[in-house]
Structures are given as structure tokens and as C-alpha cells.
Amino acid sequence: MTAIETKNLSYRYGIGTPFEIKAVDDVNLTIEKGDFIGIIGHTGSGKSTLMQHLNGLLKPTDGEIIINERSIWSKDVDIRSIRFEVGLVFQYSEHQLFEETVFKDIAFGPKNIGLSEEEITVRVTRAAQAMGVHDSWLERSPFDLSGGQKRRVALAGVIAMEPQILVLDEPAAGLDPYGRDKVLSQIKKYHDEYKTTILLVSHSMEDIVKYADKVIVMNKGGVFLYEKTDKVFSHADEIVEIGLDVPQITRLARLLKAQGIDIGDDVYTVERAKERVLEVLKNEKK
Amino acid sequence: MLKDITIGQYFPGDSIIHRLDARFKIIFSILAAAMLFTAQNFIGLGIAAVFIVMCYAVSGIRFRMILKSLKPIIPLLIFTGILNLFFIKGEEVLAEWWIFKIYADGARIAAFMIIRIITLITGMSLLTYTSSPIMLTDAIEALLAPLKKLRFPVHELAMMMMIALRFIPLLIEETDKIMMAQKARGANLDAKGLIKKAKALIPILIPLFISAFKRANELAMAMECRCYRGGEGRTRLKKLTCSAIDFLALGLILCVFGLIIVNNFVF
Numbered sequence: 001m002t003a004i005e006t007k008n009l010s011y012r013y014g015i016g017t018p019f020e021i022k023a024v025d026d027v028n029l030t031i032e033k034g035d036f037i038g039i040i041g042h043t044g045s046g047k048s049t050l051m052q053h054l055n056g057l058l059k060p061t062d063g064e065i066i067i068n069e070r071s072i073w074s075k076d077v078d079i080r081s082i083r084f085e086v087g088l089v090f091q092y093s094e095h096q097l098f099e100e101t102v103f104k105d106i107a108f109g110p111k112n113i114g115l116s117e118e119e120i121t122v123r124v125t126r127a128a129q130a131m132g133v134h135d136s137w138l139e140r141s142p143f144d145l146s147g148g149q150k151r152r153v154a155l156a157g158v159i160a161m162e163p164q165i166l167v168l169d170e171p172a173a174g175l176d177p178y179g180r181d182k183v184l185s186q187i188k189k190y191h192d193e194y195k196t197t198i199l200l201v202s203h204s205m206e207d208i209v210k211y212a213d214k215v216i217v218m219n220k221g222g223v224f225l226y227e228k229t230d231k232v233f234s235h236a237d238e239i240v241e242i243g244l245d246v247p248q249i250t251r252l253a254r255l256l257k258a259q260g261i262d263i264g265d266d267v268y269t270v271e272r273a274k275e276r277v278l279e280v281l282k283n284e285k286k
Numbered sequence: 287m288l289k290d291i292t293i294g295q296y297f298p299g300d301s302i303i304h305r306l307d308a309r310f311k312i313i314f315s316i317l318a319a320a321m322l323f324t325a326q327n328f329i330g331l332g333i334a335a336v337f338i339v340m341c342y343a344v345s346g347i348r349f350r351m352i353l354k355s356l357k358p359i360i361p362l363l364i365f366t367g368i369l370n371l372f373f374i375k376g377e378e379v380l381a382e383w384w385i386f387k388i389y390a391d392g393a394r395i396a397a398f399m400i401i402r403i404i405t406l407i408t409g410m411s412l413l414t415y416t417s418s419p420i421m422l423t424d425a426i427e428a429l430l431a432p433l434k435k436l437r438f439p440v441h442e443l444a445m446m447m448m449i450a451l452r453f454i455p456l457l458i459e460e461t462d463k464i465m466m467a468q469k470a471r472g473a474n475l476d477a478k479g480l481i482k483k484a485k486a487l488i489p490i491l492i493p494l495f496i497s498a499f500k501r502a503n504e505l506a507m508a509m510e511c512r513c514y515r516g517g518e519g520r521t522r523l524k525k526l527t528c529s530a531i532d533f534l535a536l537g538l539i540l541c542v543f544g545l546i547i548v549n550n551f552v553f
Contacts, residue, residue: 056333057466080472088470095460098492108489112472143496157471 038212086161127160148179420514441517
């Protein structure tokens, strides 16, 4: 089943001013239900703009967006209902916290849907649990928490709406390595448990290949590459050419290949590299 | 969108008006305002309006920007118009409906006031369109310098203004982001009714205040780190210089002023 489909989607900023920029240029994408997709690209490659289209915050200049088989800008669709279907978490999402207590803040989304008190409590607890938000924090002010904790509360605030599609714009930006791993692995766990379609935008190729099943590489407002994670690095040369990084271990594999030792194009984790190197060594002994 | 707010926005350029000394430009703006309040009839206002439009033409700022700068004061214009239209009494009745009577005098004064406000805003906008915030604050500091003798904190005032101006676009951008984030959580910002509207603002204002205070804190820290100690003995990167052309412009504007005064006596 298709979760998201875009047809010839284009978006221009500042129409009619000298600063007009084409931020998204003729994007055609099909994303299946339950996929975990990683999106990578330079600053200004249009990834954030594209993400803001998916829940109807931006209206495309051209083209169409179809979420769960409904074109979201057709007249009979209430755009607010799309926001509950597609949860969007912005960069530095902790800036959106505003309530007196963590509980109330996470409850903001569900409340806007118009759920009953009991249902709200159930959802808040579930979301808090999914994001590793401690029960003891729920009655505290969100502003007393640390940066990483705040981030998880903000994520829980969106997850509590229980959207079928979750779009995360750099959920780990600016966190320390521990906070980073914590946030990303909670997201992965949530995906495995609830089978939500997830789009994860990140600057870090390493993070993306670690968690995503498929990767979208964006460049200059268009989709440059859309592949299964295993196959992405057979295009390693092109990826490097547009100025993006490949994981360190993939770089090592490519250097080895140049030296005549082929351990494969799909090496992007240390574990897999270890396996392959051992294989190669075994074959050599024979 | 919030990004379209233009009051206080600078459009870099290289016209004569851009190159005028900012100190003079501030004086010109004050003179222009005085001019508009001196004008007692439509001819006087017309002269001032033509002068301002000519300034725009010379500055290379597009006329569309005039309309843009007027957008936020439309409610004020309507309010002024209605107030004058209905409450000024005269002899000649133009129209009558229920308890309302519109007099010719009222209509005239309403039109006069509206034109005066429009020209005033348009004229003032030209100052900020053609001078960068730094030039402006430097100029204000220079113009207020005599007050230093009275121990008035002129430099501090100018610095505060400069920081405020600098932060406007940042705060606008931030507001935009926060609005988007809360909308993504289903916040209904277009809610109807005063109380609902005010309530809808809470999720935006609280994060905005917090981040503004945080920014202020960080800025203060950064200034301390660079040993900022106020204006005493401070030199500038860009010195304000006045030249013959500034005095020529002053002459021109005084001529127009004179014309308007004469016009008041003649008609």
C-alpha cells in the first residue's frame, strides 16, 4: 500500500520578489506503508521544504501530494485532519514546548484532535513510554529538563497524536552522542513496534544507513537517488561527487577495492565489514 | 506570511538618496513630517506628495513597496476615515441614513487626514528603505550627542535600538517556525472569537518569549566576553560623512517647505 505519493511537486519561495528560489523542483516519489526512509542532502537541497509539504503546512506551487490515497489539497479535504495523519517533527523541536507540565505538553496534540480525557491519558502515557520519557518527569515543567530530554518530550508530543506517517526533520541535531543514539534508537524501536511509516531527515549518512531501509538522496531541489539502503553505495561515486559523505567504513571498503580487495559495495556497518573481510581472508587461505 | 512585513526593512542600493548622510536623512524625515502637518489644504499636501513620490523615483525603490508599507496601517486609516466622516459636523449634508449624517466638511477632512497619514508613512518608510539600521543608529547617536552633557545615556540608547532592529528579522523567522511546529500539532490558529484567538496565541508566545530571553542572555554574554564597555572611546567602522550634496538636498527640502507655507497663506 502506498502511504505517500507526490506528482510533479514543485515549490518556489518568494514568488514575485527578486529573491525567488525554486526550493523543490518536480519531485515524484512513492513511499510504501511501513517503510523507514532516510532522507539526506545538503543544506538548501530542499529536504525540509519537501517535508513541510507532506502535512500541508506548505501548499505546492505545482503538482500534487497524495496521502493515504487522498489528494490533500482537493476541496473536500480538511487540511487540519492531514496534520493528524502525518506527524511532523521540526528541527530543534524542543523550541515548541510551552505548557506548565510535560504531561500537558504531550497532550496538546491529542487535545487538538478532540479526544476524550481518558484517551488522551492513554496516548500520552504510550507516547512517553515510546520515547523513553520517564513517568517522574510528567508532572515537572518541561523547561527543567536537559536538552536531550526536552527533545524526547517534543517528539512524544507529536507521536501522541499517533499519526500513520511520522516525518522527523533532524531529530538528533545538536545532541551529544549519547542523546543522539538514545533518540534515534527510540524512534527505530517505535517503528518496529507500531509499523508507522517513518521519514527521517538527517545530515549524517551514518545515522541514516544505520536505521533506514531505503534512502532518498536530495540535490538541488530534486530527488537524486532513491534506493534500498543495501544498494545506495553502489552509487558511492555519484554521492561523493555531489559533495555528500559516505560512512567511514564504506570509504575504507572503497579504498580496499581500489587496492584489489573487493569486500562489496554494500558495506556500511562495521559488523558487515568484519564479516566480509573474514570471508575474503578465508578464501585466500584456500 | 509574516516574512512579508516590510516596515523597517532596508533595500541596499546606490542611488543619491542611499548615499545621503543618514544624519541629514533623519532631519529630512522630521522636516517632511513637519511639512505634512503644516500643509493646511489639498494643494499643500499635493506638493508634499509629489515631492515624496519623486524621492521614491530617484531612490529606485519600487512603488509596490509603498503599498506594502501601507498594508499594516489600513485599520488605522479606516478608523480615522470613519471617525472624521461621521463626527464632524458642517452645513452641507451630503448623505443621510438613519441617525448618520455625512457632511461635506466631514468627507473633506476625512480624505485630508487619510492622505496625510499615507504620505507620512510613505515618507518615513523611505528613510528605513534607504538607510541600513547601523547607519540609522549611528546617526541617531550623533544627533543626540549634545544630550551626553546632561548625562543622558545616548550611546546605550543607540545600542539598544540597533540590537532591537537587528533582532526583528530573527524573531519573525522564529515566530514562523514556532507557528509551523504548533500547526503541525493541530493548533488552530485561525480560531474565531476573541478568547479562543488569545488562547491560540499561548503556544506561540511562550516559546517565543523563552527563546528571546535566551538570545538576549547569550548576546549579553558574548558582548561581555569581548569586553564591551559602552561608548567611551569607541571608534567606528563606517564614519558618517556629509558632503555638498547633503546641503543641496537640505536646500531643496527647505524650498518645498517654503512653498507649502506660502501656499497656506495664498489659498
